[in-house]
Amino acid sequence: MRVMRFTAPTMAQAMRQVRQSLGPDAVILSTGRLPGGGVEISAAVDHALSAAAAGGGAPEPQAAPVPEAAPAPAGAGLDDLARRVADLSGLASRHLVLSEAAGGFAARPEVAPLYAHLMEQEVDPAIIAELLGDLAALGGQNLLPRLAIRLKKLLQVGAGPRLGPERPAVWALVGPTGVGKTTTVAKLAATYGLKHRLKVGLITLDTFRIAAPEQLMVYGRIMDLPAKVAATAAEYAQAVAELHDRDLVLVDTVGRSQSDQENLAELKAVLEGVPRTLCHLVLACPTRGADLKLALEGFGIFEPQSLIFTKLDETRTFGPILNLVVKSGRPVSYLANGQKVPDDLEEATREGLAKRLLPPRGGLQTS
Ligand SMILES: Nc1nc2c(ncn2[C@@H]2O[C@H](COP(=O)(O)OP(=O)(O)O)[C@@H](O)[C@H]2O)c(=O)[nH]1
Ligand SMILES: [Mg+2]
Known part of the structure; x- marks a missing residue:
């Protein structure tokens, strides 16, 4: 398999080059942005793979699950879209998806600009194939509103604080260093304390760095909310007990690297001091996709109730949000x-x- 590189100002143009040079069986191996602007696609033709995809040659018996090639009727299968996307993790099936995309639905003139746009947003190719594959078969106009409906179905939202009978509700924000946990705790405190007029309390477990607790205490003073510092499970339980008259207690934690399993386990042990703590994973949107996935895995031990994305103002690429929602459920x-x-x-x-x-x-680019 010979890998070729294609560079062009836009994803649509680079995709067209791939199709022109390598034909419909091209497999996209990777896509990326060039430092000086423009995009680069690495692609190749793998004849064994494309023969298997076409049902021609002898397919590998141990091949990973392959997406249904036959177009589903409109709306069918949407409910298990996320599950099917999750199944597409095997490398072989991923290649089949990509090869099918380049030579199949993505080549259709009415779909190509949508395909290029979603690739540029760095939506996982397997998700794009699920979103667009059978839309293409339906053909016709108005693909954008249909795509929007499907996309909204995949994008799960919610999990704000449900204030049940047990008070206070306890929310801890966990996540890598510098993503904006402390800032987000302060924003949530203002939202729930000042706007919704709930009784909010603050706890910081960030005693790791000198002066780090001070950051949250200052917010507490400005907003006139009680704020406490805790370093151990017992201190944490004590702090929550002291805030028993609150509706919502927001807990700030120390930033941990997702690869630092020992420190993550230590933080988990502290949070277990209050078993009803619900964790929310904070991630910065401009983070590279591979690193976001690592964070998701590393912080999985906290069984996060929801994902909070920060720094949306620093990027124009939002596909990783969708990718992580699908991946994490x-x-x-x-x-x-x-x-x-x-x-x-x-x-x-x-x-x-x-x-x-x-x-x-x-605003679609159709060139
Ligand atoms: N541009 C931008 N910066 C943010 C956002 N949220 C937090 N920050 C900044 O990111 C830096 C780290 O924030 P901090 O809350 O201390 O992160 P922590 O280490 O996770 O607690 C600070 O300079 C914040 O002002 C955001 O949504 N957008
Ligand atoms: Mg912090």
Whole structure:
């Protein structure tokens, strides 16, 4: 298999080059942005793979599950879209998806611009294939609204604090260093404490760095909310007990590298001091896709209730949000789009996320 590189100003143009040079059996191996602008696609033709994809040659008996080639009727199978996407993790099936995309649905003139746009947004190719594959077979106009409906179905949102009978509700924000946990705790405190007029308390477990607890204490003083520092499971349980008159207790934690399993386990042990603590995983949207997936795995031990994405103001690529929702099966609860406390926080909605992921109406690049 000979790998070839294609560079062009836009994904659509690079895809066209791939099809022209390598034909319909091209397999996209990777896509990326060039430092000086433009995109690069590595692609190749693997005749064994493409023969198997076409049902021609002798397929490998141990091949990973292959997506249904036959177009499903409109709307069918949408409910288990996420499950089928999750099944597409094997390398062989991934290649089949990509090869099918390049030579099949993605080549159709009405679909190609949508395909290119989603690739540019760095949506996982397997998800794109599920979203667009049978839409292409339906043909016709108005693909964008149909895509929007499917996308919204995949984008789970919600999991804001459900204030059950047990008070206070306890939310801990966990996540890598520097993603904006402390800032987001402050924004949430303002949202729930000042706007929704709930009784909010703050706890910081970030005693790891000198002066780190001070950051949250300052927010507490400004907003006139009680704030406590805890370093052990017992201290944490004590702090929550002291905040028993609160509706919601927000817990800030120390940033940990997802690869630092020992420290993650230590933090988990502290959080277990209050078993009803619900964790929410904070991730920065501009983080590279592979690193986001590593964080998801590393912080999986906290069984996060939701994902919170920060720094949306620093990127224009939102595919990773969709990729992680599908991969984790967790909803997105909040989006942070700037440094300002408390303004730069929004509750995640399907519409808001889909709007960021889709091209503006009429703004599709068709060249
Ligand atoms: N641009 C941008 N910066 C943010 C956002 N959220 C937090 N930050 C900044 O990121 C840096 C780290 O934030 P911090 O809350 O201390 O992160 P932590 O280590 O996870 O607690 C600070 O400079 C914040 O102002 C956001 O949504 N957008
Ligand atoms: Mg912090």
